[in-house]
Amino acid sequence: DPLKIGRLTEDGLMDWKDRGELPQVKEGDLLADNIPGPKGKEGKAIYTVDIQLKGQLVGRILRSPHAHARILDIDISLALGVPGVKAVITGKDTLGIKHGFVETPRYPADQYPLAMDKVRFIGxxxxxxxxxxVYAADKALSLIKVTYEPLPAVFDPEEAMIPGAPEIHPSHPKVKEDLVNIGGKTTSGWGDVEAGFREADYVREDRFESHLRTHGFLEPHATVASFEADGKLNVxxxxxxxxxxxxxxxxTLGLPQSSVRVKKAYVGGAFGGKIDLYTHEFCAALLSMKTSRPVEIIATREEIFTAYRHGQPMIVTVKTGVKxxxxxxxxxxxxxxxxxxYRGSGVVVIFLVWGFAMAPYRIPNMKYKGYSVYTNNPIRSPQRGHGAPQMRFAVESQLDMIAAELGISPIDIRLKNARISGEMLPNGDNVHNCGLKDCILDIAKHTNFTAKFGISRTEKQGRYRKGIGIGVSAYFGGSLIYPNSSSVIVKMNDDGSxxxxxxxLDIGQGSETILCQIVAEELKIPIEEVQVFAADTETTPVDIGVWISGNAYVTGNAAREAAGDVRRKLMTIAAEELNADIENLTFQNKRVYISGQPERSLSYEKLMALSIQKHRGDSVIGNGHWRTMRDVPTHPSLATTKGRWTENYAFDAQTAEVEVDTETGNIRLLKAVTAHDCGFPINPLQVEGQIDGQVSMALGHAFMEEIMMEKGRTLNPSWLDYRMPSICNIADSEHIDVITERYQVGKPYRTxxxxxxxxxxxxxAIANAIYDAVGVRLFSTPFTPEKILKGLGKIK
Known part of the structure; x- marks a missing residue:
């Protein structure tokens, strides 16, 4: 009973009592609307799984056991007869409208919400x-009879590209080359690459592979949908x-956007895995429309491991020529x-990775070609970094190999090629205040890198060998992807709050805290007097969303503009009332003063009343809007990369110190140091937390995490078999701030x-440190003991 709470007594029985903090529900009330939110007296965060509406039904999804098959028939008659079953839907109940992560003329939507003609992956x-x-729902699923005609399947992307491979989307437009199953292709380049290689004194080519991982968020995918009698769909x-x-x-539901309201629920982790439309969200909504009752669908962890979207496995071949x-x-x-x-975010990641190759170093001649390939595996989605870890693993590993061949230190070769402030990138972006060289120099000094690196391995005795390595990367913030802007409203209350x-939406990264900080700074009020109302499509303005790393910059600048609009209105009223020039006014402690005359001031509360009284009822509401590259109206081309991305690139250099057990092949990350140009750190503690979290995620990528698949089927669909880093694995993580921007009230900032x-x-850096420790160069992730022992010649 959601309105009662239990206490376990000494005799093992439950002592129930009324849960007084929850309001009593009247007929037709939405219970979730009445649950105290995060600012309630309990301070409780309400997640989707906590939402309980009157008459709520349980939803379940039937999944394909085949990797590739034609659907001949679906018989739901027995399922409909199960007591308690209120609705069963198949592809025939949908409007047949496809959707996709990317929907452009070149890359049209390619997935139905429920399979119609074929299934293309297990699950x-x-x-x-x-x-x-749940019992009736599961019973009904077991009684749905689906007749399949199995089709040949292909799982390896290189095999899938070869003519003659089973075509997963036969109607998909073919690229000009004699290849099949190409979901997308990106090409880019500048200069004369062949001439550059002829000019080079040393050229090498290497292939690197990154494996399949999942996002590892603790909260499962969950949706509650409630279709109301007035035609409004609440989600x-x-x-x-x-x-x-x-x-x-x-x-996909054929509704006007004004009839769909998506409301805030707290999110227990995402890391890129909760962006696109998922079938469970569509099904919960359609089932609610069919039954006129709320429907909840919560994915099991096994479903997430076997059928939901994981990260991007990638093959990178890089050829580099140097003097x-x-x-x-x-x-x-x-x-x-x-x-x-299906295409998923595949065409986006092959577009992004060329930028991750381009940004850190000066490359006068470059040629890039990327393929996104359809296979009969579950769909892929963005995962933190969205291609950057895979690309930088390849480039930075090869750069160390080149440096060793030329007798140059890893530090010097990076300083030689690192971009500097004011450089223009080939796509038209400017790096503005680029602190990459400072990052490299600071981290080299902080870690005493030169003294530790390259100690002759003949001098390293004993079973445990230590090594140090470095890596460099650059990342963008707030690229041009719709909705590519954020709007914020700041409304002054009668008491000056x-x-x-x-x-x-705050998904754990602290966006609400940062936005409160910005507004509080602009208006010079205590941060606790900023109350946030967030992420409700009915009552809040449009926002870019918490992805493509745009929140602090895009939404933050929108919040700054909105607060600035309030500040300008207060200054106008104060100047009139105090008979002063606007430029002579200052703000502090919820008052506006005349500079040098602190006795002449007005409180925000008084200014609010004056605004309503003398400015036609204006209740002091500020509007702010922001998007990256505000004067560039078009998106960059996913096919050719032509066009600008962003105004602000972040740069960093990171070192890793590892210890390798030469008997077992086990590797430990002992210490990670990050020197980072993050512009201006609005909240330094959150910056440190983000860095520590990413070091932990990279540790999992390097040593532990792997989705193991065989012919499209996940072999380790649980936390017990998918090894995530725990507190026992976390390395010492240190941070060096390289601050290249500053925050000024009333002016745009480039955080x-x-x-x-x-x-x-x-x-x-971990890969390079392993080589420094034991002389084993790894070209694929994860960095397993078996690979180390093979490299040492101890096993075949």
């Missing part, structure tokens, strides 16, 4: 049921952006992404991203 959604309890879902969800739900002094003169890349049965309305880039260079 693809075929039908869904809504019932009064709570664990996501990274309510406005993206609203747009895609409205499209004798280590100057890079040419680079050529080919990347292959295994996108799974303010309400902040934002479509942004750089800090949520994704630092998962990248540390992976390469």
């Amino acid at each position: 693809e959604e075929v039908a869904a049921v809504a019932a009064t309890d 709570w879902t664990s996501s990274q952006g309510p406005f993206i969800k609203r747009a895609k739900l409205a499209k 004798k002094d280590g100057t890079i003169v040419a680079q050529e890349f080919e990347t292959i992404n295994n996108s799974g049965g 303010v309400s902040l309305l934002t479509g942004s 750089k991203e800090v949520g994704e880039g630092y998962v990248s260079a540390i992976l390469a």
Whole structure:
């Protein structure tokens, strides 16, 4: 009973009592609307799984057991007869409208919400049921009879590209080359690569592979949908952006966006895995529309491991030519992404990774080609860094190999090629205040890198060998992807406090705290007097969403503008009332003063009343809007990369110190140091937390985490078999701030991203440190004991 709470007594019985903090529910009330929120007296965060509405049904999804098969028939008659079952839906109950992570003329939507003609991976959604309890729902699923015609399947992306391979989307437009199953292709380049290689004194080519991992968020995918009698669809879902969800739900359900309301629920982790529209969200909504009752669907952990979207496994081949002094003169890349049965974010990641190759170093001649390949695997989605760890692992590992061949230190070869402030990138972006060289120099000094690196391995005795390595990366913040802007409203209250309305969503990264800080700083009020109302498509303005690392910069600048609008209105009223010039006014402690005359001031409370009295009822509401590259109206091309991305690139250098057990092959990350140019750290503690979290995630990428699949089927679908880093594995993590920007009240700022880039260079640094320790160069992740022992010649 959600209105009672129990206490276990000494005799093992439950002592129940009324749960007084929850209001009594009247007929037709939405219980979730009445639950005290995070600012209630309990301080409770309400997640989607906590939402309980009157008459709520349980939803379950039937999934395909085949990796590739034609659907001949679906018989739901027996399922409909199960007591408690209220609705069963299949592809025939949908409008047949496809959706996709990317929807452009070149890359049209390619996935139905429920499979219609074929299934293309094990676990693809075929039908869904809504019932009064989980037992009835599961019973109904077992009685749905699906007749399949199995088809040949292909799982390896390189095999899938070869003509003659089973075609997963036969109607998909072919690229000009004689290849199949190409979901997307990106090409880019500048200069004359062949001439650059001829000019080079040393050229080498290497291939690197990154494996399949999952996001590891602790809160499962969950959605509650309630279709009301007035035609409004209310949705709570664990996501990274309510406005993206609203747009895609409205499209696939055939509803106007104004009839879909996506409301805030707290999110227990995402890391890129909760952006796109998921079938369980669509099914919960459609089942609610069919039954006129709320429907909840919560994914099991096994479903998440076997059928939901994971990160991006990638093959990177890089060819680099350098002069004798280590100057890079040419680079050529080919990347292959295994996108799974549908396009997912595959075409985005092959577009992004060329930028992750371009940004840190000066490359006069470059050629890039990337393929996103359909296979009969589950779909892929963004995962923290979205291609940057894979690309930097390749580039930074090879750069160390080149440095060793030329007799140059890893520090010097990076300093030789590092970009400097004011440089223009080939796509038209400017790096502005780039602190990369400072990052490299500071980290080298802090870690005493030169003294530790390159000690002759003949001098390293004993079973345990230590090594140090370095990696460099760059990342962007707030690229041009819709909705590529944020709007914020700041409303002054009668007592001088303010309400902040934002479509942004806090998923654990602390966005609400940062936005409160910005507004409090602009208006010179205590941060606790800023109340946030967030992420409700009905009541808050549009927001970019908490992805592509745009929150602090894009939404933050929108909040700054909105607070600035309030400040300007207060100054106008104060100047009139105090008979003073606006430029002579200052703000402090919820008052406006005349500079040098502190006795002449007005409180915000008084200014609010004066505004209503003398300014036609204006209740002092400020509006702010921001998008990156405000004067660039178009998106960059996913196919050719032409066009600008962003105004602010973050740069970093990271070192890793490892210990390798030469008897077992086990590796430990002992210490990670991050020197980072993050612009201006609005909240230094949150910056440190983001860096530590990314070091932990990179540690998992390097040594532990792996989704193991065989012919499209997940072999380790549980936390017991998918090894995540725990507190026992975490390394010592240190931070060096390289501050290249400053915050000034009333002026735009270029705070750089800090949520994704630092998962990248540390992976390469670990690989380089392993080589420094034992002389084993690893070209694929994860860095397993078996690979170490093979490299040492101890096993075949």
